[in-house]
Amino acid sequence: MTPITCFGTRPVAVFGLGGSGLATALALAAGGARPVVWDDGEAGRKAAQAQGLDVRQLAEIDWTTVAALVLSPGVPLTHPEPHWTVTLAGDHKVEVIGDIELFVRQRRLQAPGSPFVAITGTNGKSTTTALIAHLFAAAGRDVQLGGNIGTAILSLEPPSPERVHVIECSSYQIDLAPSLDPSAGILLNITEDHLDRHGTMEHYAAIKARLVKGAQVAIVGVDDPWCQAIADDIVREGGKLVRVSVERVLDEGVYAVGETLYATEHGKTEVVASLAGIGSLRGAHNAHNACAALAAARVVGLGLDEIRAGMSSFPGLAHRMEQVGRLGPVLFVNDSKATNADAAAKALSSFDTMFWIAGGKAKTGGIAALAEYFPRIRKAYLIGASTEEFAATLEGHVPLVRAETIEKAVSLAAADAIASGLAEPVVLLSPACASFDQFRNFEERGKAFSQAVLALPGVAKV
Helix, strand or coil: CCCCCCCCCCEEEEECCCHHHHHHHHHHHHCCCEEEEECCCHHHHHHHHHCCCEECCHHHCCHHHCCCEEECCCCCCCCCCCCHHHHHHHHCCCCEECHHHHHHHHHHHHCCCCCEEEEECCCCHHHHHHHHHHHHHHCCCEEEEEECCCCCHHHCCCCCCCEEEEEECCHHHHHCCCCCCCCEEEECCCCCCCHHHHCCHHHHHHHHHHHHHCCCEEEEECCCHHHHHHHHHHHHCCCCEEEEECCCCCCCEEEEECCEEEEEECCEEEEEEECCCCHHHCCHHHHHHHHHHHHHHHHCCCCHHHHHHHHHCCCCCCCCCEEEEEECCEEEEECCCCCCHHHHHHHHCCCCCEEEEEECEECCCCCHHHHHHHHHEEEEEEECCCHHHHHHHHCCCCCEEEEECHHHHHHHHHHHHHHCCCCCCEEEECCCEECCCCCCCHHHHHHHHHHHHHCCCCCEEC
16 A cells, blocks of 8 residues: 555545545545545445445535545546536635545655656557566566556555556546656557547547656657657657657657567667567557557666566466467467457457457447458457348458357357468457447456367367
8 A cells, every 4th residue: 555645634535436446545544634535336435434434425524624635537527527526626626636646746755756657548558557567577676567457556555766666547547647747658649539538639638648748758659640749749848758659660769660679769770679479469559569668668777688588478468469278270369358440450450360259249330440451351250249230341251150159159260260271370359349248348258258268178278
């Protein structure tokens, strides 16, 4: 836990008592503050009461004594309209912040300048965050991994000069962290997302930009126009910047050509790493993640030999291009996290030939945008509610079977892959769909795929 001491013994209102909200309240109490907490759900309130916290309806407290409102990132700050607690706080001129901001303030008090890497982006931030943490752990460093990736930041050990914090930040969390100031800040990319919470792309991009504009060194992917503009702004404002790309050679920065990573600095270019043979970092999107991770690790003190060794042993994240098993030459890959066509495109572009399992609850636009990858698909195995929609798009272009379930799809795809005679056939689950027709979430869907693969006779777990 990271006790929060910056409010002394003053009352602090906390709304939202999920994992991060409860951790926040406990961290405030451990630091001497008096958290007053509330959640609209009974389960959250009961969990807080079980921890001995002061659970009270925030509409009924004396706001003139409150030092701050700490808001769960899942609660609307501005759009579609401010939450009622935000309005109450504004009426009493009480600042509204989140748990990332509390960590930032405690770091400045307790261990100013301690190593702190913060990562954001519309896509790829979890893999990049996990990879950076792995690089430091593999090098024997004391590393704390958390934030949006799963562990609440205030549940982690407190900042210290020898401890590296590697924190994934969503746009919601950044919006509640006005003084975010990491040692290295990463912005991977920006594509349209979360406009229900941010209103416009301009507002969404401006929030993402805060993370890198406040960083000691900004690391920005420049393969989309929003991030390119943010990188240019940082240079104009005199900030330190490392550009990252997988689409072009950079005059300054870190870039990938195929599986080889290069760094150019002051006109000198060197090969800094290779991803050849690292299955967990397969594909251009993962080369992009690796470039950003490499840049951040160097900023915070790792040497190239340490980085290369760490990359070679990176296991990857579950359900994100996860290598599950092998059956003879057949490789089974779980990319259940690909819940839309754009995400599935990254997986489909990573293999020359594959047996593709797809489907679920379709997103707007379906899979028409994936047409350029259809020649790579030896056969498609369709599951879930989108079956007929996807079949209509694929028929005449890709052989297909209506498999209905993941278990049947795995069995059929495995048999076809073995019979294909290919040197390394790939059975790929990359659904291009939400999971909610047959599963509670993409994790449950990915587990069902993995279980079906590992149940096949003769499969070796990777």
